[in-house]
Amino acid sequence: DSGVTQTPKHLITATGQRVTLRCSPRSGDLSVYWYQQSLDQGLQFLIQYYNGEERAKGNILERFSAQQFPDLHSELNLSSLELGDSALYFCASGGPSPLHFGNGTRLTVT
Amino acid sequence: DQQVKQNSPSLSVQEGRISILNCDYTNSMFDYFLWYKKYPAEGPTFLISISSIKDKNEDGRFTVFLNKSAKHLSLHIVPSQPGDSAVYFCAARASYNTDKLIFGTGTRLQVFP
Numbered sequence: 314d315s316g317v318t319q320t321p322k323h324l325i326t327a328t329g330q331r332v333t334l335r336c337s338p339r340s341g342d343l344s345v346y347w348y349q350q351s352l353d354q355g356l357q358f359l360i361q362y363y364n365g366e367e368r369a370k371g372n373i374l375e376r377f378s379a380q381q382f383p384d385l386h387s388e389l390n391l392s393s394l395e396l397g398d399s400a401l402y403f404c405a406s407g408g409p410s411p412l413h414f415g416n417g418t419r420l421t422v423t
Numbered sequence: 424d425q426q427v428k429q430n431s432p433s434l435s436v437q438e439g440r441i442s443i444l445n446c447d448y449t450n451s452m453f454d455y456f457l458w459y460k461k462y463p464a465e466g467p468t469f470l471i472s473i474s475s476i477k478d479k480n481e482d483g484r485f486t487v488f489l490n491k492s493a494k495h496l497s498l499h500i501v502p503s504q505p506g507d508s509a510v511y512f513c514a515a516r517a518s519y520n521t522d523k524l525i526f527g528t529g530t531r532l533q534v535f536p
Binding site for chain 1: 425
C-alpha cells in the first residue's frame with residue numbers, strides 16, 4: 314500500500330461529459346503529481362502541485378485542469394471528454410524521486 | 424518525442440534464469456534513473472534507482488547498470504521468480520527539472536515455471 318488514495322477506481326462516461334478524479338497523497342507529502350497512461354503508452358506527466366500551488370506542467374490538454382486543496386488532496390477535472398481520453402489516470406505523491414503512486418482511476422469514454 | 428524508450432514490449436523468461444530489461448534515453452541532461460514495477464490493477468511501485476555518478480546499483484536480486492556513453496540502462500533480475508511477472512517501467516529525470524519524471528512505455532515480463 315503506497316498510502317496514495319485515488320477515487321473512483323473506474324469511471325464510464327459519454328463523450329462531451331465532464332468528470333472529476335480525486336487523489337489523497339501520502340500523509341506528510343506536499344506534492345501531488347498526475348500522470349496519464351493510454352493504451353500501450355508510458356506514463357505521461359500531466360501536472361504537479363506543491364502545497365496548493367501549481368509547480369510544473371506537462372502535456373496537459375486545455376480541457377483538463379487540476380487543483381490542490383488546503384488539506385492537500387487534489388482533483389483532476391476532465392471536460393468535453395473525447396474517446397481518446399480513455400486511459401488510466403494515476404496520482405503520485407512524494408518526490409522528487411521516487412514517487413509513490415496510487416492505484417489509478419480507469420476512465421472509459423463511450 | 425519519446426525521450427525514454429523501452430523497445431521490447433514483452434519478455435518471457437524461465438524461473439531461475441536471468442531477466443534483462445533494457446532502456447534507452449536521448450536526453451543527455453538526465454542524471455537520475457529509476458525502475459518501477461507495475462502489477463495489474465495497481466499503481467507503479469518503485470524498485471531501484473541509479474545516479475549518473477554510478478554505473479551500477481544493486482539491491483538483492485535486482486541490479487541496474489548504467490552506460491552513460493551509450494545512453495543505455497538495464498535492469499537485471501537474478502534469479503527470476505514467478506512473482507516478478509509484471510510490467511517494468513524505466514524513468515529518468517534531469518537535475519534542472521527534478522519534479523518531472525519521464526517514463527518509458529514499459530516492458531511486460533513473464534516468468535514461467
